[in-house]
Amino acid sequence: MAQSTERKLFQYAFTFKRNIMIGLICLIAAVALELTGPFIAKYLIDKHIVGIENTWHQVSGENKWTASYEGDFYVRDDRLNSSGDSLSEASILQVGRSYYFFDESVPLTGSRTIDEGVVTIETPDETVKAEAERLAVHELYQFFKPEQPSIYWLLAFYVLILLIAACFQFIHTFILQKTSNRIIRKMRDDLFAHLQRLPISYFVNQPAGKIVARITNDTEAIRELYVKVLATFVTSIFYMAGIFAALFLLDFKLALICLTVVPIIWVWMRVYKYYGGKYNTVVRSTVSDMNGNINEAIQGMSIIQAFRQENQVSNDFEQLNNRHFAFERKLVKLSALTSFNLVNVLRNIAFVAFLWYFGSGAVGAEGIVTAGVLYAFVDYLNRLFQPVTDLVNQLPQLEQARVAAGRVFELMNEKGNNVSDSPMKRYRGYIEFADVSFAYNKEEYVLNDISFKVKPGETAAFVGHTGSGKSSIMNVLFRFYDHQKGTITVDHQPIKEWSRQQIRSHMGIVLQDPFIFSGTILSNVTMNDKDISREMAIDSLKAVGADQFIEKLPQKFDTPVGENGDTLSMGERQLISFARALAFDPAILILDEATANIDTETEQLIQQALEVIKKGRTTLVIAHRLSTIKQADQIFVLERGTIVERGNHESLIKQDGKYHQMYKMQRGAVKEHAV
Structure with a gap:
């Protein structure tokens, strides 16, 4: 059952649960401390400011809770226990915006009115009238004076709480943001690792x-x-x-x-x-x-400009941009x-x-x-x-x-391939296809009942028109794709019993359009593999003749190259690709039309390099130029996914079949006739 997006996000967060819990505890502490503010303010207002509106007791002695009024000492009702016995009771009430002093105890609740020095207090149970004296500001201050120390202490305590809350808030913010970045780093690493599978x-x-x-x-x-x-x-x-x-x-x-x-x-x-x-x-x-x-557009900018399609490309982008804007x-x-x-x-x-x-x-x-x-x-x-x-x-x-x-x-969630990097002993390179059929899309087979054997150290070439299945044979051998029918073995071991990493660990491939990574010439040979030393990479470049153009470069083997090696010619990129394959010393080498797009002079260099590369390994060549495979031990001619001819160069010429026809066409022996 597929998990929800929210659950997966939670699982990633749960990976760092310890840090998140610390952050949340700090958050709870900060929130709790901040929310004490209104309670402190409530206590300060009711107890120390509005609290003077209360019953007061006249006492005989003076202490920190007593207030002086007309030569007598008074203490609030709630402070009486620490101030001695009560001599008499008095009250202070607010009527309108003024405070009034009563020589007797009066109700503290109820609606209040004043008329010529007489205050009327109405409660649900009774109506009380009492004479009162309006307190001047300096007199009122005397009743507030005992509360001042407590007010200052409460304000200082509140400031301290806010400072502690700020510290907890900082720790909470720092930890959660740090943890969030770690979660995303892990997610990106997982995503990129999965992408490669x-x-x-x-x-x-x-x-x-x-x-x-x-x-x-x-x-x-x-x-x-x-x-x-x-x-x-x-x-x-x-x-x-x-x-x-x-x-x-x-x-x-x-x-x-x-x-x-x-x-x-x-x-x-x-x-x-x-x-x-x-x-x-x-x-x-x-x-x-x-x-x-x-x-x-960036990849094909040269074609776009060459065919003057700037407006069309801009219109296509504008449609997408408008849809984005609308939503x-x-x-x-x-x-x-x-x-x-x-x-x-x-x-x-x-x-x-x-x-x-x-x-x-x-x-x-x-x-x-x-x-x-x-x-x-x-x-x-x-x-x-x-x-x-x-x-x-x-x-x-x-x-x-x-x-x-x-x-x-x-x-x-896309199904990836299992990864197994366990070391594997270098195989000899005996390849056998037995009734292999393969389709990219369900039943549309591009290979049909392909069978052949290539012994260790042999060179086998595959030729045929476009779409005949040459590259598909290499794709299933390299396990870029898995065949649906038949068996492919290397040294009599079915390749599906090995992981893709294991089968490729002793295979090398050179493509028609070699890919050059951003870095240096040397890093493109070593692929940053610690097992390939600098000396091994340089020897490989020299073996394929690449040192002839590298020595002319300002930084030689350490010359930086951009994305896809655009500063290098096609032939130079191909030589680096050959050196890369040679440096890894594969048991099986696959050449996918490696000489199709290079000039004759570079082709001669590569032909010389091929003689070095082929020694001690099985070589499979997809050939466009038949002149490059004349020395192959076996040549397989494909048509519509089947092998229609096989043999070496001389025997295929004698058969006078498709191979002979292709060879004559490339040599210019077949001339076009007008009908």
Whole structure:
């Protein structure tokens, strides 16, 4: 059963679970410390600022909790235990914007009015009238003075908490971002390693640019998921959980009302996932197509310019670019029409509920809440919508990363070949094909009942017109593809019993169009294999005659070469390719029309090199120029996937068949006659 994209992303993250757990613990600590702020503010307001609106007791002595008023000492009701016995009771209440002192104990709750020095207090149970004296600012300050040390200590404690929270936040951010980059590095390594295990047929059917886009662009989008989106979601979820816990501690009913934000966000995420996923799928696919188009245009720029097809190529690219633009615009509309508005609407509704709840609750005296609770609730509501905003704003990146991950895992789900790098003893090179049939596409066979034997040290050549099956024989022997019928053996061992790496470990191949990698001439021979020394590589280059042009280069064997060796001629690239095959000392050497695209002078060099290369190894040659295979031990003539003639050069000439006809045509013996 195929695993979901989200599950696979989680599995990659779980590889570094220790670091992630440390980061999450630091995050929880940072969130918890940050969310203590409103509670500290609530305590400070209710206990030390608004707390003077209380019952006060006259005491005989002075201490740190006493306040001086008109020559007497007073202490708050909640400080009485540490300040001695009460001589008499008094009260301080706020009426309007002023504070008033009462010489007696009066109710602390209820609605209040004042008329000519008499304060009327109405409660559900009674109405109390009492004379009061308005406190001047300096008098009021005396009642605040005992609370100042506690206020300073609380503020200092809050600053300390914020500093500690900042440290935890830094550690959390650093660890999660570092871990995210490590996850993506592992994913790219796994992806590239898997890419090298895929069969050649996959690369035939997929443009190079589209594969490159999955390894670079798509993994970069996933990196944003781990580095930014995931961190934002985790932070926001923990932050919201902490805020809701605090809200429930402050007021259960209002917290339940605020909790309706959660299902709204969940529904919105589902809606965005549906539409955003569809749009992002098209966007990511179009980006791959654009990469493929650009790669093809760059590779074929000389042909495009030679045939004046710049406008046509530009039009093709413009169509892809317009499709990309159209769906990106849909994504922008989807975000613009909802994300910003959604958060604003939710925030406004929450504050309306807040005002309605506390406003209607304040009608009765018993419903009045403290100023500290009001402040804390407003603070937490403001804090609540910041993570909501962060969550909604990250939805586009989340969907982009999810779609990109789906494309990456789709590539990783492609069935790859088993890899076995276990050492294998060099085989002698006895090759036998027994009734081998092969098709690239199901039943469309390009090889039909092919049978032949090549003894160790022999040279066998394969000739025939285009499409006759010459290269297909090499493809199945090299196991670029696996044959469907018959048996192929090397030293009497079926090649399917070996891994592809084992069978190729003692094979070398030189293609018609040799590939040169970015690097130096020497690195293209050694392929950075530690078993191939510099001296071995230089000897191989000299053996094939490549030193004749290399000695003229400024840095000789260490001369840098660009992608595909564009600074070298076709013949020079072919000589380097020959040296590469020679340096690895294969038991079986395959030459796939290696001399088809080179000049006569270079061909003579290669013919001389071939005599050196062939010694001690089995050589299979796909030949275009029949003059290059006259010395072959066996020559097989193919037509439509079957061997129609076989023998050496002299015997095939005597047969006066297809080989003889091809040979005469190349020598110019057959002349065209007008009908």
